[in-house]
Amino acid sequence: xxxxxxxxxxxxxxxxxxxxxxxxxxxxxxxxxxxxxxxxxxxxxxxxxxxxxxxxxxxxxxxxxxxxxxxxxxxxxxxxxxxxxxxxxxxxxxxxxxxxxxxxxxxxxxxxxxxxxxxxxxxxxxxxxxxxxxxxxxxxxxxxxxxxxxxxxxxxxxxxxxxxxxxxxxxxxxxxxxxxxxxxxxx
Numbered sequence: 082x083x084x085x086x087x088x089x090x091x092x093x094x095x096x097x098x099x100x101x102x103x104x105x106x107x108x109x110x111x112x113x114x115x116x117x118x119x120x121x122x123x124x125x126x127x128x129x130x131x132x133x134x135x136x137x138x139x140x141x142x143x144x145x146x147x148x149x150x151x152x153x154x155x156x157x158x159x160x161x162x163x164x165x166x167x168x169x170x171x172x173x174x175x176x177x178x179x180x181x182x183x184x185x186x187x188x189x190x191x192x193x194x195x196x197x198x199x200x201x202x203x204x205x206x207x208x209x210x211x212x213x214x215x216x217x218x219x220x221x222x223x224x225x226x227x228x229x230x231x232x233x234x235x236x237x238x239x240x241x242x243x244x245x246x247x248x249x250x251x252x253x254x255x256x257x258x259x260x261x262x263x264x265x266x267x268x
Contacts, residue, residue, distance in 0.1 A: 119254075122252055123255050126247060126255055126257045127257050130222075130227075130259060133202065133222050134221075137204070140193050141168075141241050141243075141263040141265065143267065144159045144170040144172050144267060147180065148173050154180075155180075156180070157171075158265070158267065159241060161234045165233040166197035166211075166232055167197070168195045168196075169192065169194050169208075169211070170195075171191055171193075173191055175191075179191075183207060186207070187205070187207020187217070188207065190206055192206065192209060193206050194206075194209075194210070194213075195234075196211035197231075197232035197233075198211070198218075200228045200230070202222060202229050202232055203220055203221065204219050205217050205218045226250060227247050227249060227250065228250050229245065229246070230246040230247065231244065231245065231258075232244070232246075239264065240262050240263060240265060241263045241265060242260065242263075243260065243261040243262075243263065244258070
């Protein structure tokens with residue numbers, strides 16, 4: 082019996098099929114890689130959004146708390162402006178039995194403000210309104226990374242509804258919208 086190798090035709094056919102497979106893989110890889118990056122960026126945007134909102138949600142749950150007696154309440158625990166882009170929250174952080182407000186020591190105050198302003202969601206303690214132009218507003222999102230498209234807060238009888246839509250600045254097609262319903266425990 083004689084061992085024969087491949088013929089020239091078989092070799093050329095094998096080379097052509099292998100080339101087609103390699104070209105297909107090479108053309109598929111960039112699309113696959115881009116899809117993986119988009120999935121990762123979408124997930125990252127969702128995680129960043131939930132982390133940024135966690136403090137606001139926690140403050141809404143605490144709003145209205147006063148140690149010992151609810152009889153001393155003189156202002157609403159939660160105030161939302163008519164546009165829904167500013168929310169003021171009050172709760173007793175030190176179990177003192179009152180909501181403390183110190184104009185010149187805002188860090189010791191029991192009043193917390195959140196506002197949607199210039200495509201950003203900002204927070205500040207110790208103020209009673211969102212028109213404040215001080216530079217003490219803290220951005221909840223990195224403005225170089227995330228753009229807030231929409232923020233809306235609405236007060237219902239026993240819960241607060243928060244709607245937010247965010248977008249990655251460097252990948253504008255990647256957006257995330259979420260609605261949170263936060264029960265007001267102390268009202």
